[in-house]
Amino acid sequence: MPDTVQFPMRFGSSSGQPVTRRDGIAKVTGTATFAADNAPANLLHAVYVSAAIARGTVTSMDVEAAKAHPGVVEVYTPDNVPPLPGDASSKPFMFAFRFEPLQDNSVRYANQPIALVLAETLEAATEGARLLAPKYAAETPRIGLDGNAPFEIEGGGFGLPGTTVHGDVEAGHAAAEASVDLTYETPEQYHNAMEMHAVVAEWDGDHVVLDVPSQALVMSCAAYGYYLGIPAENVTIRCPYLGGGFGSKAALNGPTVLAIHAARLIGRPVKLMLKRDQMFGPVFHRGATRQRVRIGVDGDARMTVLDHESLAVTSSFDDFIESAANASQGIYSAGALRSAHKGVRADVGTPGPMRAPGEASGSAALESAMDEMAEKAGIDPLEFRLRNYAETEPGSGKPYSSKALRECYAQGAERFGWSRRPLAPRQMTDENGMLVGWGMGTALFAAPMFAAKARAVIRPDGTGLVETAAADMGQGAWTVLAQIAADSLGLPLDMVEFRSGASTLPDAGVAGGSGHTATAGGALHAAGQDVVARLAEMATADPDSPLHGAGNATIVARDGRFWVEGDDSRSDGFADILARNGGAEIEGTGGANRPQEAGAAHAMYAHGAVFAEVKVDPDLFQTRVTRLVGAFAAGRIINPKLAESQLMGGMIWGLSFALHEEAKYDMRTGRVVNGDLAGYHVPVNADVKGLEVITVHEDDPYVNPLGIKGVGEIGITGTVGAIANAIWHATGTRIRRFPVRIEDLLAGSR
Amino acid sequence: MKRFDYSRPASVAEALAAWQPGSAWLGGGTNLVDLMKTGAVMPDRLIDLAGIPGLEDIEVSDDGSARIGALVRNSDLAHDPAFAAAFPMVAEAILAGASGQLRNAATVGGNLMQRTRCAYFTDPSSACNKRVPGSGCAAVGGVNGTHAVLGWSDSCIATNPSDFAVPLAALGAVVSVEGSDGRREIPFSEFHRLPGKTPEIDTALDPGELIVGLRLPAGAAAFRGHSRYLKLRDRTSYAFALVSAAAALRMEGDTIAEARLALGAVAAKPWRAAEAEALLAGQSPSPELFTRAAEAATGGATPSGDNDHKIELARRIAARALTLAAAGTPARMPALPASVHGDNAHA
């Protein structure tokens, strides 16, 4: 990097603009290709048979009948499928989950794949799968929080939250003048992105090309390579779009690997797409939790202790514990803090990350408990939170890299009209006689960053090309990352070609943890700066350039030209510089990661405050959320339109958590009985009204050079509690089991 | 999915001739095809009714009666101005069901014949007397919070899920069917059956018989000024009823000259509450009266599982529907139909 040129990049001509989703038209007109839209020649269709029991063994399958069906090409069962080269029961890397590549005839959860049928048509494969008509020896399944004995967790790995203690918890309890000791339950929730998991696998020797939805394209190549026994570089993933990811497409899943394995065995391309009911088992979900929250306060309603324990369901064969109790870390200034986790094993598929994993469930309980504590202390719930405002990170004492939560509370409350809220419940009704209630909750989400790389090129015509293997799962990466890149190159957005969504490009890290914009965007920014620096160096060294000898003067890139800052008479165009210097394109690279020192010295979170209004029928208890106002401070907002969409989406997810989403298990069989979108409720349009998002300005000089936090998950946190609290405020009934149902409110009223 | 034959007859006669055991009539397919996908039903032959002319008419007569062809799409019926004006609660019930896309495809005949939403019925690997007679009933002791509280038997505790059927029961509709022995009419009260020992038989339709239409009797429109369909559900739209009620009053001055009341999602058939109707006739509306009528409507209700709440909710929704009916049919249907949150529910 030449030291003659400095780069206080002029940043913001694209960033900060509400640019419309660049892939929007392709998506709504159906020209955007998702994994299952691919159909290479000679394709075979795969359908797998789902276990109809949750625990036991498969005793027989009618393979003959299936094979005899016209169009069926092959039937794989544990009897004839060669083992995967890589051990599926090992955990060779951080995001590895154990799965079943038809290794034996045991069944560990309902909907586990127990056979795979390949056929010339989807219909033939479907019928072949049916004809297998498996028979089972079933054992009594262990389901739910009480189906088995809890076990202690040695914290540490991914999905293994341990116990975190700050301060003297016992002393905190003892010092309390008032306290609450409350238990909340959250249900199993299953990933149901619009796009079900799918793969099209095409082998060429020991190379494979995969059309597969992936939230971590480059990392996944290594993982697939491990199981398939080939080097990572022999795996190519193409994933221009995901129809939703939410964490379920961040790690590999069994059915997908099995289909890729089958494609190699049969020597033809294979396509597998899960059926909707198959989403309820092998492809991760949010485990159920039972959380005990104890809060103590002194006479001034300042918290002496915040003590949060969580029991979460995981599978019988792997660990992923919803880290719910951790939601109580980093948020309120309690004198003592404890977050503790236990697990319980059940005969279900292994849970995994699901949008705001841990935070969503934990915030639901914590924010409800905060409301109950405020009620007991006799003060306004917002005032209670302000009184316990954490000026530094509780426990660690670290300063926050930035924290505009006070402004979030203020702006949200103002917009909502919170000051008019009566303290007592059951005080408000509307013109139809509906009970009206108001509630609020604090939103918090860590602002992580991962490692990423990018490449940037300025082409002879002065346009830019940037590359990184980012994942657009609907959040808007195609748009937002291009905006960042354009600014870093000093080019208008329409002069930048952005290549992404393929594992052959530089690694953009995982689109997860609400860190993708910061991570991939950071890498693009660095790459853009790099190439611009090289080009500037070329210009200032070029005797024919008006910038020649600009020396240490400050040069800025804007609109495809360099300018001497403060001297508009001296400028030079990118294309002109290249033309005079051999005419070749010029390339730069860059990487991003959390700045180490800043990361160690600061606590980094996005913050927010959510206010909810509900109307509840006083007799029939049908509940509607009539207003939701969320104010969020999440660092620099690159694209206000898309950020607002993300935050809204999160809040709607919170509404779903509060009122709708729940997998219902038949405890006798361990099967989910509502495993389709008619039975597994999420909000419909008519359930969502009066949704408002405020983004509160926040400059953060520490999180990363661009000051970006994340907006992908925080919207859920705060919202669940706010709605539950509003229901209490409307009805006087406190429901501590999510989702809040009509029958619970009826029972609570009687 | 299992292979099946498909035919598309051009007349009722051709359709009837095409029928043989193992055949199924195909209306909009919104229910049948889903069940074929899970394997709950596996017909050998689909006889698609869509090509039959003459079954798509809606006629509303001056005497307050109406005739509706079996192939009229649910949306078309609900949005037919003459029909909706004469039978507002029927329109309200249709619009309370499913989603716009489904209603556009679903037919009148198919709606009346739709199968229960009991999850164990849909799933071929569960015991279900309705699907496989004698195999048992997995819903007993299973997830049954939405199952029947009236008219159930030990062999089956499922409910009929149709919204549309509830006001039809209240208004005393008549189903016109045609079979190889000719045409006959089946009164609505006899059309859907309670399970008893034969839960596999949903309706009074004989195998091979086809619904050709539906008739609302003379005078049915006389309730139009005071009739409502109300549906309680876990989300605001696109959800089956937890409980529902159709209430219709023919008012003479301040007196209820005649009342109709039917409950939905409480039994294997839409539950016409004759006792409650008798109790209302000749009275003037009051909260107490409606509470008593609602009590009478749910008389004999018993939980069939984890669903006691449905009894109380059915009572309450019946009372509410009567109250709203007494207040008068709104001039404009609520934007969000049949919400218990009232007219401005979706302002």
Ligand SMILES: Cc1cc2nc3c(=O)[nH]c(=O)nc-3n(C[C@H](O)[C@H](O)[C@H](O)COP(=O)(O)OP(=O)(O)OC[C@H]3O[C@@H](n4cnc5c(N)ncnc54)[C@H](O)[C@@H]3O)c2cc1C
């Ligand atoms: C996700 C979802 C949500 C839904 N929500 C609701 C809801 O909230 N409320 C509600 O009421 N309904 C709801 N429905 C059900 C919907 O109303 C029915 O699927 C629809 O009315 C069936 O009509 P169809 O014409 O598509 O019938 P089909 O699926 O074609 O047929 C259904 C049955 O009727 C038989 N049949 C069809 N036509 C005739 C005829 N003319 N004579 C004799 N038999 C015939 C068929 O053989 C089959 O057995 C929902 C459906 C879905 C898929």
Ligand code: SF4
């Ligand atoms: S309730 Fe009826 S439909 Fe449901 S499983 Fe039992 S018999 Fe079958």
